[in-house]
Amino acid sequence: MGFEKFGKVNYTSETKVKDFVSHLEKGKIEATQCRVCKTMYFPPRMDCSNCLSIDQMNWKEIDNEWTLLTYTKAHFAPTGFEEDTPYVLAIAESSEGLKTLARLSKEVSEDKVKLGMKLRLVPIKLPHDKTVYEFKLSG
Amino acid sequence: MSDVAVVGVGQTAFTRACGVSIKELCFEAFKEAVEDAGNLQVQDIDGSIVCSAPEYDKQRSPAGAIAEYLGLNPKPTFYVESVCASSTTGIRVAYGLIKSGLNDVVAVVGFQKMSELSSTEVQERMGRGADVMWESPFGLSMPAGYALFARARMQKYGMTEEQMAKVKVKSSKYSVLNPKAIFQREVTLEECLGARAIAAPLKFYDCCSNADGASCIILADADKAKKITDTPVRIIGLGSASDSLSLANKASLTGLKCAVEAARQAYKMAGIQPKDVDVAEVHDCFTIAEIMAYENLGFCKPGEGGKLIESAQTYIDGDMPVNIDGGLLGKGHPIGATGGSQVRTIVVELRGDAGKLQVKGAETGLVHNIGGVGLYGNVTIFSR
Numbered sequence: 001m002g003f004e005k006f007g008k009v010n011y012t013s014e015t016k017v018k019d020f021v022s023h024l025e026k027g028k029i030e031a032t033q034c035r036v037c038k039t040m041y042f043p044p045r046m047d048c049s050n051c052l053s054i055d056q057m058n059w060k061e062i063d064n065e066w067t068l069l070t071y072t073k074a075h076f077a078p079t080g081f082e083e084d085t086p087y088v089l090a091i092a093e094s095s096e097g098l099k100t101l102a103r104l105s106k107e108v109s110e111d112k113v114k115l116g117m118k119l120r121l122v123p124i125k126l127p128h129d130k131t132v133y134e135f136k137l138s139g
Numbered sequence: 140m141s142d143v144a145v146v147g148v149g150q151t152a153f154t155r156a157c158g159v160s161i162k163e164l165c166f167e168a169f170k171e172a173v174e175d176a177g178n179l180q181v182q183d184i185d186g187s188i189v190c191s192a193p194e195y196d197k198q199r200s201p202a203g204a205i206a207e208y209l210g211l212n213p214k215p216t217f218y219v220e221s222v223c224a225s226s227t228t229g230i231r232v233a234y235g236l237i238k239s240g241l242n243d244v245v246a247v248v249g250f251q252k253m254s255e256l257s258s259t260e261v262q263e264r265m266g267r268g269a270d271v272m273w274e275s276p277f278g279l280s281m282p283a284g285y286a287l288f289a290r291a292r293m294q295k296y297g298m299t300e301e302q303m304a305k306v307k308v309k310s311s312k313y314s315v316l317n318p319k320a321i322f323q324r325e326v327t328l329e330e331c332l333g334a335r336a337i338a339a340p341l342k343f344y345d346c347c348s349n350a351d352g353a354s355c356i357i358l359a360d361a362d363k364a365k366k367i368t369d370t371p372v373r374i375i376g377l378g379s380a381s382d383s384l385s386l387a388n389k390a391s392l393t394g395l396k397c398a399v400e401a402a403r404q405a406y407k408m409a410g411i412q413p414k415d416v417d418v419a420e421v422h423d424c425f426t427i428a429e430i431m432a433y434e435n436l437g438f439c440k441p442g443e444g445g446k447l448i449e450s451a452q453t454y455i456d457g458d459m460p461v462n463i464d465g466g467l468l469g470k471g472h473p474i475g476a477t478g479g480s481q482v483r484t485i486v487v488e489l490r491g492d493a494g495k496l497q498v499k500g501a502e503t504g505l506v507h508n509i510g511g512v513g514l515y516g517n518v519t520i521f522s523r
Contacts, residue, residue, distance in 0.1 A: 003272075006276055007275075007277065008276065008278070009266065009275065009276060009278070010271075010275075010276050011267060011271040011272075011275060012271060012272045015198070015272065042510060043272070043273040055181060069291065069327020070287045070288070070290045070291035070294075070392050071290055072283050072286035072287050072289075072290055072338045072339055072341075073336070073338070073339040073342075074278065074280065074282075074283045074286075074338045075335070075336045075337055075338065075339070076280060076282065076337045076338060077262075077278050077280065078262050078263065078265050078266025078267075078275070078279070078280050079259055079260075079262045079263035079266055079276060080263070080266065080278075081266070081278035084278060087278060088338075089277060089278070089279060089283055089287070091386060091387050091392065099388060100273070100387045101273070101274050101277060101279065101385070101386055101387045102277055103277050103278075114292070115291070115294045128294040132277075133278065
C-alpha cells in the first residue's frame with residue numbers, strides 16, 4: 001500500500017518505490033540511482049535493468065530542468081478523467097537525459113506552449129488526499 | 140524445409156454491434172476461410188491459434204470455447220495476444236509451427252467483440268493500455284498517444300493537419316467499395332479539417348472506429364498447400380519487434396522504431412527492397428500512423444510521408460498503393476481481427492481476385508500491423 005495516492009486514477013498500490021509518494025507530499029521529486037552502476041531512473045525504480053541489481057538504489061533529487069519534446073490537448077478522456085477535459089499531456093526531457101510524461105499546468109496559456117520551451121516538474125495536491133506532479137513554466 | 144503458404148482467408152463484415160456471440164462471429168470467418176481454401180476438410184486442420192485482446196472478452200480463455208465451436212477438438216489450440224497486432228503474431232507463431240514440422244495446417248482466428256462492453260467500460264480499458272503506474276494516472280488515451288507523435292512531427296518535419304486529413308480522404312474513397320467496411324461514406328478534406336478535436340492535432344476523422352468482427356487465415360506447409368488450393372500465397376518474409384510501453388521512453392517520437400526494425404527483418408528474409416512491394420496494408424489506426432508507416436517501411440525517406448500522401452502515389456493507381464481496402468480508418472478496428480483482415484486483403488490482391496480494388500499485376504504484398512502506440516510491430520511479406 002502507499003502508491004494508490006499517486007494520480008487521480010491509479011491502478012497500482014503495492015510497489016517498492018511507494019516512498020516516492022511521501023517524498024512528493026513533502027515537495028520533493030526524486031529519482032533513483034543505482035549504487036552499483038550509477039544508472040539513474042525517473043520515474044524511479046528499485047531494480048536496475050543495466051546491472052540487474054535489486055534494491056541497491058539511492059533516492060536522488062532531480063535537477064528539475066526540463067525541455068518540452070511534444071504535447072497534445074486531450075478533449076476525450078479515459079474513464080475517471082472526463083471532468084478534466086480539455087487537458088494538455090506533455091513529454092519532456094531533463095538536463096540529466098531523463099524523460100517523462102505528465103500534464104502541463106492549466107496555468108500555462110495555450111499560445112505560450114512551444115516545443116523546446118523550458119519547464120519544471122511541480123508536486124500538486126489533488127482531492128481525496130491524492131497527489132501528483134505536473135509541468136509548469138521554468139523560473 | 141518447405142515454405143509456408145496461405146491457403147484460405149475469411150472475414151466477417153466489421154460492424155458497430157454484431158448482435159451475435161464471439162463463437163458465432165468466429166464461425167462466420169472460419170467457414171469463409173475453409174470454403175475459400177477449396178480442397179480442405181476441417182479435420183485436415185491440425186492446430187488453431189486464437190487471437191484477441193482479452194480485456195474485452197467475458198469468456199475466460201476464449202481459444203477453448205472457439206475451438207470447440209469450430210469443431211477443432213482434439214487438435215491443439217491456444218491463445219496469442221499482442222493487442223492490435225495479435226493476429227499477425229498468431230500468423231508468425233503458425234509459421235514457426237509449420238516450418239518446424241510440428242503442424243501441417245494451422246487456422247489463425249482473430250476476433251473482437253468490442254460491443255460486449257459499454258462505452259464507459261471500453262474507455263476504462265483504453266486508459267489501462269498505457270503504463271498503469273506512471274502514465275495512465277495522467278489520463279492518457281490511444282488517440283493522445285498518437286497525437287504526441289503527430290505534434291513532434293509537425294515541429295520537426297513541417298507535417299500538416301491537411302496531410303493527415305488526406306489519408307482519411309483516400310481511405311473513405313476505398314472503404315465505400317469494400318462491403319465489409321464499417322465506414323460507407325466518402326468524406327471531403329473540408330469535413331476532416333473541420334471535425335471536432337479528439338486529441339489535438341488529431342480530430343474525429345483522424346481516428347478509426349471501434350468495431351466487432353472476426354478474421355481467419357489458414358496456413359499450410361507449401362507441399363500440402365498445392366493440394367489444397369490452386370492459388371497458394373507464400374509467406375516470404377517475417378519481422379517482429381517491440382518498443383517501450385511508456386511513451387516517454389520511446390526510441391523516437393517521430394516514427395515507430397518497432398516498425399522500422401520489423402520491416403528491416405522482413406525485407407532481409409524476403410530478399411527484397413521496399414520498391415519491390417506492389418501493394419501494402421499498413422496499420423492506420425490514426426491518419427498519422429499511416430504517414431509514419433510510409434517512412435518506417437521505406438516507401439519514402441523519413442519526414443517525407445506527408446508529401447507522399449499529397450502526391451497521391453499511395454492511391455490504387457500510384458507507385459505504391461496502400462490501404463486500398465479502406466484500412467483501419469475505413470474498415471473499423473476490431474482489435475484481434477485486424478491483422479487477419481489486412482492479410483486477407485493482400486492474399487486476395489495477389490491472387491488477382493480483388494475486383495474494383497485490384498492493383499494490376501500485384502505479385503508481392505506487405506502487411507504492417509502495430510500493437511498499442513508503437514509497442515509491438517509485425518511486418519509480413521507475401522508473394523504469389
